[in-house]
Amino acid sequence: MDSNNSSLLLSSSSVLLHHQKHQLDSSFWEKQIKVPKQFIWPKGDLVEVQEELNEPLVDLEGFFKGDEMGTQQAARRIREACLKHGFFQVINHGVDSRVLSAAYDQTAKFFKLPPTLKSRVKKIPEATSGYASSHTDRFSSKLPWKETLSIDFHENSQEPVVVNYFKSNLGEDFEQTGNEVLISGNNGTSGNQPGRLTLGTGPHRDPTSLTILYQDEVGGLDVFTNNKWMSVRPRPGALVINIGETFTALSNGIYKSCLHRAVVNTDKERISLAFFVNPRDDKVVIPPSDLLGNQGTRMYPDFTWSDLLRFTQFHYRADSDTLKNFTKWFLSSKSLNP
Numbered sequence: 001m002d003s004n005n006s007s008l009l010l011s012s013s014s015v016l017l018h019h020q021k022h023q024l025d026s027s028f029w030e031k032q033i034k035v036p037k038q039f040i041w042p043k044g045d046l047v048e049v050q051e052e053l054n055e056p057l058v059d060l061e062g063f064f065k066g067d068e069m070g071t072q073q074a075a076r077r078i079r080e081a082c083l084k085h086g087f088f089q090v091i092n093h094g095v096d097s098r099v100l101s102a103a104y105d106q107t108a109k110f111f112k113l114p115p116t117l118k119s120r121v122k123k124i125p126e127a128t129s130g131y132a133s134s135h136t137d138r139f140s141s142k143l144p145w146k147e148t149l150s151i152d153f154h155e156n157s158q159e160p161v162v163v164n165y166f167k168s169n170l171g172e173d174f175e176q177t178g179n180e181v182l183i184s185g186n187n188g189t190s191g192n193q194p195g196r197l198t199l200g201t202g203p204h205r206d207p208t209s210l211t212i213l214y215q216d217e218v219g220g221l222d223v224f225t226n227n228k229w230m231s232v233r234p235r236p237g238a239l240v241i242n243i244g245e246t247f248t249a250l251s252n253g254i255y256k257s258c259l260h261r262a263v264v265n266t267d268k269e270r271i272s273l274a275f276f277v278n279p280r281d282d283k284v285v286i287p288p289s290d291l292l293g294n295q296g297t298r299m300y301p302d303f304t305w306s307d308l309l310r311f312t313q314f315h316y317r318a319d320s321d322t323l324k325n326f327t328k329w330f331l332s333s334k335s336l337n338p
């Protein structure tokens with residue numbers, strides 16, 4: 001799809017939350033002898049992985065070269081993965097490895113800045129861009145052991161929005177960061193062995209359409225499928241793709257968006273770069289009629305990405321039941337305000 005076509009349908013955004021000032025500094029938490037109880041997750045969410053997920057590794061070379069056979073093979077493998085758990089990895093994806101390394105380095109450089117500097121881009125309420133440590137303002141329990149930097153990106157914007165964002169908040173030295181980072185960086189820090197009690201990102205399904213993730217070699221991404229947690233092996237140069245709830249709704253529930261989490265490594269810090277792809281705000285998510293089955297039954301109501309975003313930002317922490325609870329909330333708010 002060329003960028004003109006895709007901009008008719010897609011916008012992209014990364015959505016994370018703001019913080020309280022004294023908790024901006026993740027090094028503060030790392031120095032604590034005991035993990036504060038707000039960061040301790042229930043045992044059921046912490047069950048360790050025993051196996052690797054056998055997700056398909058899809059080679060996109062044929063697709064990019066216009067090769068029919070290669071394209072069909074890739075499509076078949078992606079379809080199979082989406083019917084099972086919605087996770088696959090891609091190689092020969094066309095994203096220059098130098099851009100990925102530069103984005104990674106710039107993200108790492110940002111997370112190493114002193115807290116006072118990071119706080120210059122701190123996320124404010126209702127914003128979708130900015131730096132956040134842990135989401136402490138929004139939740140009082142099961143906090144994620146990580147810091148995040150989120151940046152809004154709209155493909156059809158003429159302005160160098162991201163470059164301007166970094167330059168105006170952090171200064172000229174960060175122009176390059178703006179050039180490379182079109183992602184949200186998750187930095188799961190290790191510290192005092194919090195890995196045994198905490199999670200970098202708790203179990204959730206992404207509300208997005210698609211998530212494209214670049215993870216470093218530390219690993220920690222786990223997927224819950226076949227009734228167990230399974231790890232997604234970091235593969236050098238590959239991107240992890242998973243479908244989110246919006247895509248599930250678009251496929252009338254046929255393609256699965258799977259529960260996943262990021263565990264904290266007890267020895268090493270981990271950085272992951274997630275690019276969330278979402279429909280344009282005004283596009284209604286309606287599955288094609290041939291996915292409705294004989295009865296023409298719709299699994300989910302007509303909604304827009306901004307409805308789901310509002311729900312997950314202001315009413316509900318994304319978890320295993322987001323789409324089900326969103327549907328209830330959305331239908332009842334519609335019946336109150338028809």
Ligand SMILES: O=C(O)CCC(=O)C(=O)O
Pocket residue numbers: 186201206213215220221260261262272274
């Ligand atoms: O860091 C990861 O591997 C996953 C992060 C994630 O699931 C998310 O940001 O939605």
Ligand SMILES: [Fe+2]
Pocket residue numbers: 204205206211260
């Ligand atoms: Fe996720």
